[in-house]
Amino acid sequence: MGALQIVGVHGIRQGASATTEALSRSWQESVDDGLACSGPAEVAGPVGLTVPSYRGVYPKTATRYMRLGPDAARAADDVPVDAAEEAFILEALAAYAPSAVAKEQDSPTAGRTLGAGRLTPRILRRAQAVDRVAGKGVTDRLLWLVREAHGYLRHEETAAAVRALIREALVTTGARMVIAHSLGTVVFYDMLTRGEVPPAADGGPGVASLITCGSPLGWLAVRKGVHTAGSPLSVPAGVEWTNLYAANDPVNKGRGLSHLAVGVTDVRVDNGKLNAHDVHRYLDKPAIAEGIGKARRH
Incomplete structure (x- = not known):
């Protein structure tokens, strides 16, 4: 059986060295570590992770906030x-x-x-x-x-270029599972609401499994930029959505998304007190391995 293909959508603070190859390799290592320590590892089998870097299309804002x-x-x-x-x-x-x-x-x-x-x-x-x-x-x-x-x-050309890179990765790999972190959860949710995720060959949802980690969707005022105010957050039918949040992660404020979203399963994880928002502290968690196992069986 071939490797389960997964596309990752990264978040902020990706410097010039954060190429697609480098990001994919580092995410792959963390996921593999989690699978090796997890019960569902045999069921999940091998995975192939592709994390397209969008640093090349992002505006070079005049501040080290955007390095x-x-x-x-x-x-x-x-x-x-x-x-x-x-x-x-x-x-x-x-x-x-x-x-x-x-x-x-x-x-x-x-x-x-x-x-x-x-x-x-x-x-x-x-x-x-x-x-x-x-x-x-x-x-x-x-x-x-x-x-x-x-x-x-607020920069539509930038946003469109970011989404195009992610869509290209989905088409190239054939992945039907996405793991998104931090700002990446906003980007991919935007893609879903715009209907920009390519459909599966059978006409079903192109992405059947979504795992969000450290998501700011629950508080960030900008979410109205990708979502209708007053309505619950939601994903298309057929997409299984799991959201990981850590108690000490300042970005998700120690809360999940189920109070604002329908069809989401919140999973609280322990990322420690320091660097609790770090993507690698999320990727090696049992919930990721379990999600991969489910996606593999389906």
Whole structure:
């Protein structure tokens, strides 16, 4: 029996060395480790993982928040965010910690930056308020995600190019299983809602098994960019959706998606306290191996 083909959809902070080959190899190693330690390993059999890198089509934003591509280091780091991105960031942080908005200080804190590039006073005030509610340093990590989400959801040419690369990988490999992490869960959910996932040869859903890990879909204000506000999150009929979340993962806030989504099975995993959002801490979990086993049998 041949290897089960899986396409992975990666998240943020993929540098110039994160090629498709490198990402695929590193994800494969973590999944193989999990399978080797799991009961369903014999049932699952071998797998082939392809993780298309979209770093080459992402905009080279002038800030080390977006250190994608070889030209990032030469960008003008002091360029501030523009008005559209400021509004996007403020909305996202408010959605992450609604109670923080009321705790914002009236006067801006001059001089504080979160990484490189000078953020606006309004962002600084909200970021500090979120830290007071969610924990010191939380926004330092969240802003990577929020700014790259802005790059995806507010730049249609970029978004279309990202989705095209993932679609190409699905067509080339014939994979009917997808594992998505972090911002990758937003990207693939966007593909599903747009009907851009190629169908199977029998006319059924092209992807029958979806595993999301560390997903921000439950809070990120930008989800309205890929979803109708007021309606539950959902995937097409015939797609089995499993969502892994970790208690100490700041991106999913220690919560799953079942309170906002229909047809999803939430699985809580233990990724430890440090780097709980790291994709490799998700990939070697028994729930991944179990999902592979189910996909293999079907």
